[in-house]
Every structure is written in C-alpha cells, then in structure tokens.
Amino acid sequence: MxxxxxxxxxxxxxxxxxxxxxxxxxxxxxxxxxxxxxxxxxxxxxxxxxxxxxxxxxxxxxxxxxxxxxxxxxxxxxxxxxxxxxxxxxxxxxxxxxFLPGAFGYDGSRVPDAATAQAIVWLDAFTANVDRTWHNPNLLWWHDRLVAIDHGAALYFHHSWPSRAPSPERFAAQRFDASTHVLADVAGTTAVAARHEELAALLTPEVIRGVVEAAPEEWLETTADLPDADAVREAYVACLGARLAAPAAWLPGADR
Known part of the structure; x- marks a missing residue:
C-alpha cells in the first residue's frame, strides 16, 4: 500500500x-x-x-x-x-x-446487477464476514458503483490466536449463513455457487500471499505459536488456502 x-x-x-x-x-x-x-x-x-x-x-x-x-x-x-x-x-x-464524497448508504431502493451481488456474497462467505446485513449493510453507492466497506469483522479466526494455535482446518470447515446477507435475494445462493470456480481461480496462491504481504509488519501480532511476522503471515495464507480448497463446507448454495 x-x-x-x-x-x-x-x-x-x-x-x-x-x-x-x-x-x-x-x-x-x-x-x-x-x-x-x-x-x-x-x-x-x-x-x-x-x-x-x-x-x-x-x-x-x-x-x-x-x-x-x-x-x-x-x-x-x-x-x-x-x-x-x-x-x-x-x-x-x-x-x-x-473518502468517497457524496456516497450514500445502501438501502435496497436501488440494487446492483446480479454479478456484482454474487461476487460480494462470495467474498463474504469466503472470508466469513458476518457484518453485511440489513442491520449494517456496509455498502455505499458512489458514482454508479456499489462499494463494499468495513471488513473488520471478517477473518474472525485470528482473534483466537493468543489462546490457541492457528487451525486452517477449523476455518475451512466453518459454515456461512447467507440467509441474512443484505444481497442474498439479488445474488441468489445457487448462482453464487455457480460462480465459485470462476472467482476462486482468480485467487491463486501467489495472489493470496501477495495480499497478506500487503499488511504492514507492525500490525501483525505475534504469539507463542506465531513467534514472528513471517509465521503470522504463513498462518493467514494457510487458513485462506484451506478454506478456498474446501468450498463444500462454506459456499452458499453448494451441495453438502
């Protein structure tokens, strides 16, 4: 950045x-x-x-x-x-x-195209972001673009690291309830599942590693199990990679 x-x-x-x-x-x-x-x-x-x-x-x-x-x-x-x-x-x-001057919050009076909605629902399911509901949409309309904001509630697994070792398997198996998602009706869970191969293919191991590398080192909190910044980065990469490889557990509309 x-x-x-x-x-x-x-x-x-x-x-x-x-x-x-x-x-x-x-x-x-x-x-x-x-x-x-x-x-x-x-x-x-x-x-x-x-x-x-x-x-x-x-x-x-x-x-x-x-x-x-x-x-x-x-x-x-x-x-x-x-x-x-x-x-x-x-x-x-x-x-x-x-800062996006003039942006206004999403209220459903104007909806995005289905492809945009599907990508957002898929992203939230993949990263376990539970904070995109009608109570708190975290979406802005700005210059005819629907902009997704406030992703701090995602990747909740890292909050357990001070007390337990990272578990990619646990995160990979965590279900995601898309029924309360603000864009669930626009996206359609079956259509979200149908987009999985296309969207997942964009997140190659190199891309995931590069995204994790973008976080400044001083933001990465070490633990007894993660003694340095490199170990913390590897834990993020492992958890994201494991979840991407196991869509049947979390993907909305997937056959289980």
Missing part, C-alpha cells in the same frame, strides 16, 4: 463502533482512518487490508487503501478528550480508506 502522513484530523465519524475519523494527508487526499488504538485492535486493520484486496482481485469495488502515519502533534488542537485519547493511542501506522 502507498504510505502517506496525516496532516490534519478533520472530524470523527461516530457511526462505527471503532470511531473512525476523517483525516487529511500530505498527498492532499482525504481518508477515513481506522485507528490502531481503537478497542477492536490491530487485527481489524489486517482484516480490512486482506479482505479489501481479495475483493478487488475478484472485481468487488472497495475504496483505495493507504498506510497513514499519525504524527505526535495530530491531537494538539482536538478539543474532544475521547478523540484526543484515541489519537494519542494511535500514533504511528494506521489504515486509511479513500
């Missing part, structure tokens, strides 16, 4: 539980920043990168991603103590998503 440096904290976006914020950077870009100091932790940033780049590979629109550096002075003029504490806890490397 491109690296930029934050120059101004603009405002908090309080819609999300992690309180992302709008930040201006030294490339004159405006970014929605997911902060390393938020309660959900660094693993959410890793999931955003991995799932976002996997989605882009299969044709799902996601905002451009950057690694954004927050300098010590970023909170100097922030009056809100809660925001100030968050910024002070997030100095250094954070995740920025390109």
């Amino acid at each position: 491109e690296k930029v440096r934050a120059t101004r904290y603009v405002l908090p976006l309080r819609e999300g539980g992690s309180m992302p914020g709008l930040v201006e950077a030294d490339d004159d870009g405006m970014y929605v920043v997911k902060f390393r100091g938020a309660g959900q932790g660094l693993k959410v940033l890793v999931a955003e990168v991995v799932v976002g780049l996997l989605g882009r590979t299969i044709g799902v629109d996601v905002p451009d991603l950057v690694e954004i550096e927050l300098p010590p002075a970023i909170a100097r003029y922030e009056a809100d103590e809660e925001v100030q504490d968050l910024l002070d806890a997030s100095l250094g490397s954070n995740l920025g998503l390109d």
